[in-house]
Amino acid sequence: MLYHLLYPLVEYHTFFNVFRYITFRTIYAILTALVLSLLLGPWLIRKLKDWHMGQKIRPYGPERHLEKEGTPTMGGILILFAAGSATILWADLTNLYIWVTLGTIVGFGAVGFWDDWRVVRSGSHRGISGRVRLLLEVLIAGAAALILAQHPGFSTRLSVPFFKNVHPDLGPFYIPFALFVIVGAANAVNLTDGLDGLAIGPVTIAAGTYLLFTYISGHIKIAHYLQIPYIPGVGELTILCGALVGAGMGFLWYNAYPAEVFMGDVGSLSMGAALGTVAVITKHEILLAIVGGIFVIETLSVIFQVTSFRLRHKRIFRMAPIHHHFEMKGWAEPKIIVRFWILSIFLALLAVSTLKLR
């Protein structure tokens, strides 16, 4: 919004030229989202308590989680409000990619809100049925993919990390692939959100990594130099990624161990969908498996655990997802969380290195 209001004033004073720069607007999107989430956090936590939005803890989970009973959940509302506000304040609102990504985030957030609401109100762990939830997620991601596919210059080719000349064309199969990336990312983050700060840390790191990728993908000279797809207009998503980084850090302030609030499905589904949508738009879909490697590991641990139990009637891990396995081994919760963050930073740096290792 400020871009539209203030940049035209450049004809009166050159100072206003600064609002043209994506770098400037990204920095202030980060700061705006951070300040908003820090300031509004305590108010929201009080409101969630007033509305009795306390987390119900599963009886058969790790013993230590029972102490978390009643922690306010649905704190993802804070992330969505802070990141959405900062994006609308600082991004170019005529940019299609901004609205497609915001729409997907809000859509998945609404599904998550509905699920959280059902869990909290029903007093059990049963939210909306898995089938209904998956159908809604597929419809939202499908709408986003179809809108993107109409965009002039949209490519159905993939970029493969480490191989600059390998661009397989999925043709009509790109739409289901894009769906898989967005819905898969949303549910992988959802599974990961099982310890204080365990999901929001890697989400923030991944958003910061895609902040870099959106900037270079939207910069014709840098994109050509690095031989990655140049996508006109995608640079505006740098501001949205910045807003996610700021809101993620602000939420982490309250979600850090011992958590005062959980993000809920409203947060985990929307944050995962945000990463998936940005990955699809920037044509760095496969790279998300590296950047979001923590989410992949968590999801695979569940798949392997359930498969093993069904085929062999034996577990591989003491409990899945894998963060519970380390809990059952006696690792302190903060130790598990920080070690997952360290791994996340390592994977982010590895992902960035693929720009040169190709």
Ligand code: 57M
């Ligand atoms: C999402 N939700 C947390 C919180 C958060 C198939 C199976 C692997 C599914 C999985 C599952 O139910 N996943 C749902 C994970 C829950 O967190 C809430 O959910 C939101 C995210 N969607 O925002 O509102 C619990 O996680 C803890 N938590 C924190 N700090 C946080 O900042 O401590 C969350 C955020 C919260 C709190 O205790 O209540 C969750 O874990 O449910 N199921 C599981 O993960 C269960 N695993 C399992 O059953 N494994 C089996 C089979 C099925 C693989 C096995 O290993 O044999 C575990 N989770 C729980 N208890 N809570 C174990 C049992």
